[in-house]
Amino acid sequence: MSGDKNKEALMSVTSVSAGVVSPGTDEKRDLGPHEDIDAAHNVVVRNDLVVTEEDLIEAKEIAATLTLEGVRDMMVSVLKVHERDPNFPHSVLLKIQEFLADEDVFDNPEKHEDLIEEMKIEAALITNNSPYSEVRAVVDNKDDPSTPCSTVRAWTIGVGFSILLAFINQLFSVRQPAISIESNVVQLLAFPIGKAWERWMPNYQFTLFGRQHGLNPGPFNKKEHMLIAIMANTAKSLPYTQYIVWTQVLPQYFNQQYARSFGYQILIALSTNFIGYGLAGITRRFIVYPTYCVWPASLVTIALNSALHNDKNVPVPGPFKRIYNMSRYKFFLWAFSAMFVYFWFPNYLFEALTFFSWMTWISPDNVNLNILTGFQNGLSLFNPWPTFDWNVLLYDNLDPLMVPAFSTINRAIGMFVFGFVILGVWYTNTWNTGYLPINTNKVFDHFGKRYNVSLALDEKGMYDHDRYMSYSAAYLGAANAIVYGCFFAIYSAAVTHVVLFHKHEITLGFRNLWSTIRRRKTTEGSEYKDVHNRLMSAYPEVSELWYLLTLVVAAALGFAGVCGWPTFTTAGVVPYGILLAIIFVIPIGVIKAMTGVEVTLNVLAEFIGGMFAEGNALSMNYFKSFGYVTCAHAVHFANDLKVAHYLKIPPWHTFSAQMIATLVSTFVCTGVMNFQVNIKDICQDNAPMRFYCPGPNTFFTASVLWGTIGPLKVFGHQGQYKELLLGFPAGIVLTVAAFFLVKKFPKNRYFRQFHPVAFWYGPLNWAPYSFAYAWPSVPIALLSWVYVKSRYLAFWSKYNFVLSAAFSAGIAIAGTLMLFSVQWAMIEVPWWGNEQPYVGCEGTACKLKTLSQGERFFPWWDSGAVPAP
Numbered sequence: 063m064s065g066d067k068n069k070e071a072l073m074s075v076t077s078v079s080a081g082v083v084s085p086g087t088d089e090k091r092d093l094g095p096h097e098d099i100d101a102a103h104n105v106v107v108r109n110d111l112v113v114t115e116e117d118l119i120e121a122k123e124i125a126a127t128l129t130l131e132g133v134r135d136m137m138v139s140v141l142k143v144h145e146r147d148p149n150f151p152h153s154v155l156l157k158i159q160e161f162l163a164d165e166d167v168f169d170n171p172e173k174h175e176d177l178i179e180e181m182k183i184e185a186a187l188i189t190n191n192s193p194y195s196e197v198r199a200v201v202d203n204k205d206d207p208s209t210p211c212s213t214v215r216a217w218t219i220g221v222g223f224s225i226l227l228a229f230i231n232q233l234f235s236v237r238q239p240a241i242s243i244e245s246n247v248v249q250l251l252a253f254p255i256g257k258a259w260e261r262w263m264p265n266y267q268f269t270l271f272g273r274q275h276g277l278n279p280g281p282f283n284k285k286e287h288m289l290i291a292i293m294a295n296t297a298k299s300l301p302y303t304q305y306i307v308w309t310q311v312l313p314q315y316f317n318q319q320y321a322r323s324f325g326y327q328i329l330i331a332l333s334t335n336f337i338g339y340g341l342a343g344i345t346r347r348f349i350v351y352p353t354y355c356v357w358p359a360s361l362v363t364i365a366l367n368s369a370l371h372n373d374k375n376v377p378v379p380g381p382f383k384r385i386y387n388m389s390r391y392k393f394f395l396w397a398f399s400a401m402f403v404y405f406w407f408p409n410y411l412f413e414a415l416t417f418f419s420w421m422t423w424i425s426p427d428n429v430n431l432n433i434l435t436g437f438q439n440g441l442s443l444f445n446p447w448p449t450f451d452w453n454v455l456l457y458d459n460l461d462p463l464m465v466p467a468f469s470t471i472n473r474a475i476g477m478f479v480f481g482f483v484i485l486g487v488w489y490t491n492t493w494n495t496g497y498l499p500i501n502t503n504k505v506f507d508h509f510g511k512r513y514n515v516s517l518a519l520d521e522k523g524m525y526d527h528d529r530y531m532s533y534s535a536a537y538l539g540a541a542n543a544i545v546y547g548c549f550f551a552i553y554s555a556a557v558t559h560v561v562l563f564h565k566h567e568i569t570l571g572f573r574n575l576w577s578t579i580r581r582r583k584t585t586e587g588s589e590y591k592d593v594h595n596r597l598m599s600a601y602p603e604v605s606e607l608w609y610l611l612t613l614v615v616a617a618a619l620g621f622a623g624v625c626g627w628p629t630f631t632t633a634g635v636v637p638y639g640i641l642l643a644i645i646f647v648i649p650i651g652v653i654k655a656m657t658g659v660e661v662t663l664n665v666l667a668e669f670i671g672g673m674f675a676e677g678n679a680l681s682m683n684y685f686k687s688f689g690y691v692t693c694a695h696a697v698h699f700a701n702d703l704k705v706a707h708y709l710k711i712p713p714w715h716t717f718s719a720q721m722i723a724t725l726v727s728t729f730v731c732t733g734v735m736n737f738q739v740n741i742k743d744i745c746q747d748n749a750p751m752r753f754y755c756p757g758p759n760t761f762f763t764a765s766v767l768w769g770t771i772g773p774l775k776v777f778g779h780q781g782q783y784k785e786l787l788l789g790f791p792a793g794i795v796l797t798v799a800a801f802f803l804v805k806k807f808p809k810n811r812y813f814r815q816f817h818p819v820a821f822w823y824g825p826l827n828w829a830p831y832s833f834a835y836a837w838p839s840v841p842i843a844l845l846s847w848v849y850v851k852s853r854y855l856a857f858w859s860k861y862n863f864v865l866s867a868a869f870s871a872g873i874a875i876a877g878t879l880m881l882f883s884v885q886w887a888m889i890e891v892p893w894w895g896n897e898q899p900y901v902g903c904e905g906t907a908c909k910l911k912t913l914s915q916g917e918r919f920f921p922w923w924d925s926g927a928v929p930a931p
Contacts, residue, residue, distance in 0.1 A: 111184055112151040112195045114856045116376065118183065124190050125182035130171055133178075133185045137162055140188060146563045146804055147354055148468050149194060149656060152811045154184060159808075190593045194356055195851070196466075197708075199859030200365040205597040205710040210279040212715040215259050216286040217722075223248045223290060224297035224723045228730035230878055231298050236308075236738065236745065236755040238830070240457075243874040246366045246867040248294035249287060250398070253370050256282035256290075284371040288709045291363055292702045293719045297727035299698055301331035302691040304735050305761040306683045311739050314746070315762050316515065316679065320627060324736065329623030331728045333616050334687055337639065338695020339720070340613020341647050342703065343606045345696055348571035348648045350703045353592045355655035357704040358465045362870075364708055365863030369394050380857035381850070393861055394868045401452065401872025408451035410880055411891055416451040417899035419834075426902025429910065433485070433500055437834045438899070439907040441501055441541075443481045448834035453873050455839050457831060462839035463866035465658035467847035468815040473659065474836045476824025480544055481833055488540035488910060493782055494919045495540040499907035503542055503756065503829040505763040507534035508918040510909070515679070515766050524630065525677030525770050534918075535775075535782065536766050542829040543783060549665035550789030551796075552822035553646075556661045558797040559819050560649035568648065594707055601712040608717065613640070624684060631681040635671070639688025642667060647693045654697055655704070659823045664690040664764070669777075672768035679769030686764070751885045756830055793822060 113121070137158050144150040161167060161181045167174045187193055191203045230243050265278040310321035320326070349355050369390030380386045388396075408415035419437040421444075422428070432440045442448050449455075455462060462470050487493070488500045497510045505513040518530040538546075560568065620636040646663055654660045664686055671685020699720060706716040738744060738753075745755035767776050777783050797818040804813050827836060851858040890896070902908075913919065 111154055111157075111180060111187070112855065113183075113187065114195070114198070114859055116856075117187065117191065117198050121183045121186040121191070124186035125179070128182045128185055130168065130178060133181050134162070134168065136185050136188065137181060140193070142566045143352075143354055144193070145808070146814065147656070148815050148817060149196075149354070149356055149466055151193075151195070152814065154193070156809060157181070158184070188353070188592060192353065192592060192594075195855060195859065196358075196361055196863075197356060200361050200368050200863055201594070201708045202368075203593045203597075205600075207600050207710075209283050209285050211283075211285040211289055211711055212718070213279045213286055214275055214277055215256065215263070215279065215282070216289045219252050219255055219259075220290040220293035220719065221722065221726060223252060223294045224726045225730050227294050227297045228300070228727040229734055232300055232304075232731040232734040233738065234877070234881070235300055235304075235757065237752045238754045238756045240756075243878070244298065244870055245291040245295040245363050247871045247874045249291050249363070249366050249370065249867075250394075250871050252287060252290045253282075256287060284367050285709060285711055287371065288364075288367055288705065289711060289715060289719050291367070292705060292711070292716060293723035295363070295702055295705075296699070296720045296723040297730075299335070299695065299724075299727070300731050301335050301728055302687050302694075303327070303330040303334050304731065305758055306330070306680070306687060307735060308739070308745070308755070308758040309683070309762045309765055310680070312745055312758075314512075315758075316765075318680075322736070322739075323627065324732065326623060326627045327732050327735070328729065329619050329626070330687075331732050332725075333620030333623060333636070334691045335695065335724050335728050336612055336616035336721075337620065337636075337688070337692050338643070338697075338699060339724075340609050340616065340640070341643055341692065341696040342699040343604065343609030345647055345651055345700045346703060348568065349651035349655045349697075349700050350707055351595055352567055352571070353594075354567065355652070355704065357655050357701055358469075358658040359459070360701060360705045360708065362461070362464050362863045362866045363705055365390075366394065366867040367709070369864050369867075376856075376860075378854075378856035378860050380854045386857060386860075390860060390864045394864050397865050397868035398872045398875075401869045402876045405451075405453070405873050405876040406880065408449075409453070409877070410884060412895040414895045414899050416449055416454060417904065418447065418449050419445065419899065419904055421445060422902065422904055423898055426904065427908070429903060429908045432903035432908060433488075436904050437832055438904050439499060439501065440832060440903070441481050441484065441828075442832040442834035442837075443478065443485075445834060445837075447838065448832075449838055452869050453877075454835055455842070456870065456873070457835045458827060460658055460839070461866050461870065462843040463846050463862055463869075465843075467843040468817060469657040469659055469820050470839050470843040471815075472817045472820035473824035473827075474840045476548075476821040477827055477833055477836045478824070480548065480825035480828070484540045484544050484828065487544065491911065492540075493543060494537055495543065496910035497913060497919055498537060498539045499909060500539055501541040501829055501832055502539045502907065503760045503763055504539070505766050506537045506539075508537065509534070510913050510919075513537075513766055515770055518770060525679075525772070530771070536771055538763075538767075538783070539829060542763070543786065545826055545829050546665065546777075546783070547786035547789040547792075548822055548825040550787060551793035552661055552819060552826065553663075553666050553793065554790045555793035555797045555818050555822050556646070556649045556653055558794050559817075560652050562797065562801040564652055567652070571648070594710075597710050598707055598713075601710075602714065604713045604717045612721070620688065629680055629684065630678055631675070631684045635681070635684040635688045638671070638674075638685060639667070639690075639692040642670075642689045643693035643696060647696050650693060651697050651700055653819050654701075657817060657820050659820050660694070660697065661819065661823070662690055663693050668764055668768040669773050672773040675769065676772035676774065677770065679765040682769030683761075683765050686768070750888065751881060759830075793818070796821070 111118075141155075141158055141162065144155065157177070157180060161177055164174070167177060171178055184193070187198070192198050192201065227243055227248060234240055234243075260278065260280070260282045263278040265276045267274060267276050269275070307321050307327055309315040310318040372390070375387070375389040377385045377387045417437045419432075419435060419440070419442070421435040422432050422437075422440070425431055434440060434443055435445045436442060437445070437448050460470065460473075484500065488495050491497075494508070498506050507513045513534070513536050517533040518526060520526040520529070617636045617640070621633045624631050624635060625633055642663060646661075650661045650663075667689025668682055668686040671682045671689060675681035675685060702720060703713075703716060705711075706713070741750070741753065743749050744753055745758055747754070749755070767773070773781075775781055777787055800813070800816055800818045803816075804810075807813050824836065846858070846862055850862070
C-alpha cells in the first residue's frame with residue numbers, strides 16, 4: 063500500500079475519531095488519545111490486509127503467539143500457491159513479496175515492526191481462518207462436532223425438496239431463458255419447515271440399523287439445514303441424457319419413437335447421473351481441500367445459511383456515512399420480497415423491460431440497427447443498458463454478486479471482442495452466413511431453411527451419403543460458427559493454464575493422493591493447512607473404494623441402456639467418457655473453483671466421438687453425453703463437498719445425501735420429461751410459455767454436425783469450417799502470453815486479473831444469447847466487488863451474498879407461481895409493452911442476403927439441381 067493511501071486512512075480515522083459506535087448498540091462513545099492512535103493504525107492494517115475489524119481482533123490474538131521464522135516459512139509456501147491467484151488480494155501479495163525480499167527484516171526485526179506485525183496477522187488469518195475476505199465473510203472458523211446433522215428431520219425435508227426441485231427444474235429446463243431453482247431457494251423454504259418441526263414434532267425414539275434415532279433432535283441447526291441444501295443442489299442436476307431423448311422422440315428432430323420407453327430412459331439417466339461420483343473422490347485433494355479453491359457459488363449458499371442461523375448482528379459502517387443495523391435475515395426478506403414483486407413486470411406485465419432494445423424500436427425493420435443493438439436477434443453490442451430483468455444476468459448461473467469481478471469482466475470482454483469477429487464473418491458472407499440469421503444456434507441447409515436431417519438418413523437413421531449429397535451440407539450462423547472455434551480454444555487454454563499457473567498446487571495434490579494410497583501421512587511442511595482442513599479431520603473420511611464402487615455400478619447401467627435398445631452404439635462410449643474426464647477433471651475443477659466459470663467438455667467429446675461414429679448421430683450423442691457429463695458431474699459433486707467442508711458436515715453424511723438425492727432426482731426428471739414431450743408445439747417457434755428449447759436445439763445442431771455429417775466433413779482439411787480449428791493453437795498462445803506477462807510484470811494488478819480461460823468462456827455464450835445478457839453484469843460487479851468492497855468491507859461482507867441469494871430466490875418463487883397460474887392458463891396482457899419486443903427484426907430474424915424461390919447458395923454439387931423443399 064502506498065504511503066499516500068496510508069495517510070488518507072489515518073486522516074479518515076482522525077476525522078471521525080470524535081466517537082465510535084459500540085458493537086451491538088447505536089450509541090457512540092468518545093475515544094481516548096491512545097485509542098485514537100490504535101484505531102488509526104487498525105484502519106491502515108485493515109486496508110493493507112483487506113480484513114474487517116472483527117477478523118482483525120481475532121487474528122491479532124493468534125499473531126502474538128507466532129514466531130518470525132515460522133511466519134517466514136509459511137509466507138514462502140503462500141507465495142508459491144497464491145502468486146498468480148487472481149482472487150488473492152493484490153495488496154497482501156505485494157506485502158508478502160516485500161517481506162520476503164528484504165533480508166534486513168530478519169536481521170533487524172526491530173526496524174520493521176509494522177511489516178512483521180502485518181505478516182503475523184496474515185499468517186494468523188491463513189492458519190485460523192481464510193486468506194480471502196469473501197470466505198471470511200460467510201464461513202465460520204469454529205465447529206462443534208456434537209451438532210446433529212444426519213437426522214430424520216433433515217432426511218425427510220431433504221428428500222421432499224429433492225423431488226420438488228427436480229420437478230420444477232426439469233419443467234423449466236426448456237424455457238428461454240430458463241428458470242432454475244437453486245439450493246438457496248430450498249434453504250429459504252426449508253427453514254420455517256425445520257423450525258415448525260422443532261416446535262411441534264414429538265421426540266419419538268426408535269432404533270434403525272442398530273442406532274437410536276429421534277424424530278425431534280432439538281433445535282433445527284445449520285448443519286441439518288445445509289445437508290438439505292446439498293441434497294437440493296444435487297437434485298437440480300438434470301440427467302444430461304434427456305437431450306438424447308428429446309432429439310430422438312420429437313418429430314422435428316430424429317423421430318425415433320422407441321426412445322419413449324421408460325426403461326431405456328431411466329437406465330441411461332441413472333448411468334450418466336451417477337458416473338461422475340466415481341471421480342469425485344479423487345478430485346478432493348485437488349479442488350476441495352486446497353484453500354485457493356474458493357468455489358464462489360458455494361459462498362452464496364453459505365451466506366443464506368448464516369443469515370438464517372446466526373443470531374449475532376454487528377452494526378457495520380456503509381455507504382452514505384451511515385451505520386447499518388439490519389440483520390442479514392431481515393435484509394434477505396426485504397430483498398426477496400422486492401424481487402418477487404418486481405419480477406412480474408419484466409416477465410409478464412411489461413416484457414419490454416426484459417428485451418429493452420429501445421433503439422430498434424425507432425426503426426424495427428432496419429437490419430443494421432437490429433444487428434448492432436437488438437436483444438433477441440441481434441448482437442446488442444451497442445445498447446448501453448439492454449435489460450431491467452435480473453434473471454437475464456443469471457442466464458449462465460454466474461451471478462455478478464457471486465463470482466469475482468475479474469471473472470465477470472474477463473468473460474464480458476471476450477464476448478465483446480468476438481462480437482466484432484461475428485460481425486466481420488456475417489457482413490463478408492463468409493461461409494454463406496449472410497443468408498442466415500446472425501445469432502442463432504440452429505443448423506440450416508443451403509436453401510436457408512432449418513436442416514431436415516431425415517433427408518440425409520436411411521431407414522435406420524444412419525447417414526446415407528447419396529441422400530446427403532442430393533440434399534445439402536449443414537450451415538451455421540455466424541455466431542454459432544465462432545462459438546465452435548472458441549470451444550476449441552478454451553480446451554487447450556484450460557489445460558495450458560493449469561499447467562503453467564497451478565503446477566505447484568497440482569503437484570501437492572498428487573503427492574497427497576499418493577500418500578493416501580500408501581496409507582502414509584502427508585509430509586509435514588509440504589503444504590499449509592487452514593482451519594477448515596484441521597476441523598474436518600475430526601470426521602472419518604469416505605474411502606476411494608466407495609467412489610470406485612459407484613463408478614462400476616453406473617458403468618454397468620450404461621452398458622445395459624446402450625446395448626439393450628437399437629441405439630447402434632458401441633458400449634465403449636462408457637469407458638471413453640471416464641478416460642476423457644480423468645484427463646480434464648482437475649484443470650476444469652481448478653478453474654471452476656477459482657473463477658466460477660465452468661468449462662464443459664461437450665464439444666470436445668462430440669468432436670472425438672464424431673470421428674469414431676461418423677454417420678451415426680445417436681452414437682455420437684452417447685459419446686458426447688458420457689464424455690461431457692462424467693467430468694461435469696464430478697465437478698458439481700466437488701462443489702457440494704466444498705460446501706460440506708466449509709460447514710463441517712461429516713463426509714459420510716454428504717456422500718449419502720448426494721447418492722439418495724441423485725437417485726430421487728433421476729426418477730422424477732425422467733417422469734416429467736415424458737410429460738413434456740407431449741406438450742403441443744413444444745420446442746417449436748410457436749411453443750407455449752417460452753418453451754423454445756434452446757438446449758435441445760443446440761444439442762440437435764451438434765448431433766447433425768458431429769454425428770450425421772461428421773467432424774471431418776465440417777472441420778476436416780476439406781471442410782467448410784476448417785479454419786475454426788485454429789482455436790486450438792490460439793488458446794495455447796494466449797495463455798502462454800498471459801503467463802509471461804504476469805511473470806515479467808509480477809506487480810501489475812491488471813495482468814494478474816486477466817484470466818485467459820474466462821476470456822475464452824465469454825464468446826461461448828453467443829448463439830442464441832446476445833451481449834445483452836453479459837454486459838449488464840459488468841457495472842454491477844464493479845459496484846459490488848470493486849467499489850463497495852474496497853470502501854465498506856464490513857458492509858459488503860454482511861450483505862453482498864445475502865442479496866444474491868435473495869434475488870435468485872425471489873425470481874425462482876415468482877417464476878414458478880407465474881408459470882402455474884397465468885402462463886399455464888394462457889392469460890395474456892396484450893398491450894404495447896408486451897408486443898413491441900417482438901416487432902420487426904426482433905420478432906423474425908432478418909438476414910443480410912435473401913434467396914429467391916428455389917435458389918440456393920454454394921456449394922453446388924454435380925448431382926444436379928434439387929427443387930427447394
